[in-house]
Amino acid sequence: MTQDGRVVRGDQTRQRILDRAMAIASQDGLEGLSIGRLATDLGVSKSGLFSHFGSKEELQVAVVRAAEEVFTHEVVKPALRTTPGLPRLVELCRGWLDYSERRVFPGGCFFYAAGAEFDARPGRIRDLLARARRDWLRLYEQTVRDAQQLGQLDTDVEPAQLAFELDALATAANSAALLLDDALAYQRSRAGIRTRLRALATRPEEVP
Amino acid sequence: MTQDGRVVRGDQTRQRILDRAMAIASQDGLEGLSIGRLATDLGVSKSGLFSHFGSKEELQVAVVRAAEEVFTHEVVKPALRTTPGLPRLVELCRGWLDYSERRVFPGGCFFYAAGAEFDARPGRIRDLLARARRDWLRLYEQTVRDAQQLGQLDTDVEPAQLAFELDALATAANSAALLLDDALAYQRSRAGIRTRLRALATRPEEVP
DNA sequence: AAACTTTAAGCACGAACGTTCTGTTAAATC
DNA sequence: GATTTAACAGAACGTTCGTGCTTAAAGTTT
Numbered sequence: 001m002t003q004d005g006r007v008v009r010g011d012q013t014r015q016r017i018l019d020r021a022m023a024i025a026s027q028d029g030l031e032g033l034s035i036g037r038l039a040t041d042l043g044v045s046k047s048g049l050f051s052h053f054g055s056k057e058e059l060q061v062a063v064v065r066a067a068e069e070v071f072t073h074e075v076v077k078p079a080l081r082t083t084p085g086l087p088r089l090v091e092l093c094r095g096w097l098d099y100s101e102r103r104v105f106p107g108g109c110f111f112y113a114a115g116a117e118f119d120a121r122p123g124r125i126r127d128l129l130a131r132a133r134r135d136w137l138r139l140y141e142q143t144v145r146d147a148q149q150l151g152q153l154d155t156d157v158e159p160a161q162l163a164f165e166l167d168a169l170a171t172a173a174n175s176a177a178l179l180l181d182d183a184l185a186y187q188r189s190r191a192g193i194r195t196r197l198r199a200l201a202t203r204p205e206e207v208p
Numbered sequence: 209m210t211q212d213g214r215v216v217r218g219d220q221t222r223q224r225i226l227d228r229a230m231a232i233a234s235q236d237g238l239e240g241l242s243i244g245r246l247a248t249d250l251g252v253s254k255s256g257l258f259s260h261f262g263s264k265e266e267l268q269v270a271v272v273r274a275a276e277e278v279f280t281h282e283v284v285k286p287a288l289r290t291t292p293g294l295p296r297l298v299e300l301c302r303g304w305l306d307y308s309e310r311r312v313f314p315g316g317c318f319f320y321a322a323g324a325e326f327d328a329r330p331g332r333i334r335d336l337l338a339r340a341r342r343d344w345l346r347l348y349e350q351t352v353r354d355a356q357q358l359g360q361l362d363t364d365v366e367p368a369q370l371a372f373e374l375d376a377l378a379t380a381a382n383s384a385a386l387l388l389d390d391a392l393a394y395q396r397s398r399a400g401i402r403t404r405l406r407a408l409a410t411r412p413e414e415v416p
Numbered sequence: 417a418a419a420c421t422t423t424a425a426g427c428a429c430g431a432a433c434g435t436t437c438t439g440t441t442a443a444a445t446c
Numbered sequence: 447g448a449t450t451t452a453a454c455a456g457a458a459c460g461t462t463c464g465t466g467c468t469t470a471a472a473g474t475t476t
Binding site for chain 3 (some may be wrong): 020034035036037046047054055
């Protein structure tokens with residue numbers, strides 16, 4: 001869009017580029033994403049595509065931002081529409097696993113792939129991905145805190161600790177499903193999460 | 209080594225190449241590992257280096273195999289020297305976290321990085337990495353089974369399920385430490401593992 | 417010391433990379 | 447309807463990629 005909010009032709013092309021770029025990057029990485037290959041895939045010229053972003057790094061930044069929007073739309077927003085506290089915590093886990101299993105991105109969770117790729121490469125991309133992950137963990141954390149204040153969860157456990165554990169179990173499913181073709185991975189993850197939450201819930205029978 | 213077991217000059221060069229290649233690959237990925245860059249780093253010619261492996265994929269295969277040897281030496285063997293059952297299970301977790309935290313590879317766990325890179329790219333490398341991960345999970349699994357047969361762990365939990373959970377908690381520490389510079393990540397992981405094992409141990413006070 | 421094998425360098429290749437510059441076409445504005 | 451502007455295409459740049467082919471040096475064996 002332009003500054004005054006108009007939608008122009010270039011925006012559609014740009015979104016088409018980013019959609020394809022996210023798919024490629026989730027499979028082959030943000031570095032493996034090459035401008036020439038992307039242009040060929042979309043049937044446009046390399047220079048025309050390039051001029052939308054100005055540099056490869058700007059393209060990568062745009063792809064990460066676009067992936068954040070997808071993730072927010074697919075996981076965060078649905079969870080925020082549910083009841084705060086324990087139900088929302090359950091929905092965060094469920095929604096994330098579902099997002100990974102449904103292959104919203106063909107290479108599994110975009111941020112798992114990109115995070116592992118850039119976790120040892122200082123720069124803008126790493127900073128962006130780190131911020132995104134921190135935001136996600138903070139959302140877990142705040143939801144745990146809410147559940148504790150509502151008397152639904154044991155207050156002995158640190159919110160950040162439980163956030164870490166839930167994210168760990170979910171992420172591992174993504175990894176095992178992709179690398180090992182392990183069909184049971186998501187079930188294992190759900191089982192692990194259920195066990196942990198029931199151990200901490202004041203009314204365990206209400207954890208689905 | 210040659211077929212008859214002699215150690216020749218080329219082997220030292222080859223090992224020097226692989227050592228540097230593992231370090232690079234753990235940070236920049238097996239694809240980001242380029243022959244030209246590797247040769248420049250080591251002060252040798254590109255063609256000389258290349259002739260040791262014959263192709264890039266063969267180099268990548270050799271790097272993965274070399275990393276397996278390092279991992280076996282650093283984590284698996286020490287654990288196999290401890291008492292079978294629960295003590296060994298604890299040592300597998302401790303040893304892995306220590307291996308990640310000590311930065312045996314500068315980019316953290318080699319197999320975490322490479323696994324995430326190739327989990328959506330069919331081919332030899334993916335197959336190799338998948339086999340390595342399966343072996344690792346099976347070692348966890350067998351150790352859990354031993355502990356159960358020795359009456360140290362609750363027999364209600366499936367060995368593969370617990371293996372999945374322990375690996376998940378450990379891997380998440382590697383990820384958080386690298387991407388988020390989270391100094392607490394390893395402690396969180398250890399705490400999570402301890403909690404889970406104590407919940408399943410017949411004598412919880414013996415879980416360190 | 418000579419013959420032979422192993423090891424590595426030198427050089428060049430075609431392809432793909434990110435990037436820049438110059439046109440051309442289509443839309444928006446006047 | 448003329449003019450300006452945004453959206454692309456085409457061709458080429460220099461660089462780096464993986465990969466061969468040829469040749470020199472080093473080590474081993476006779």
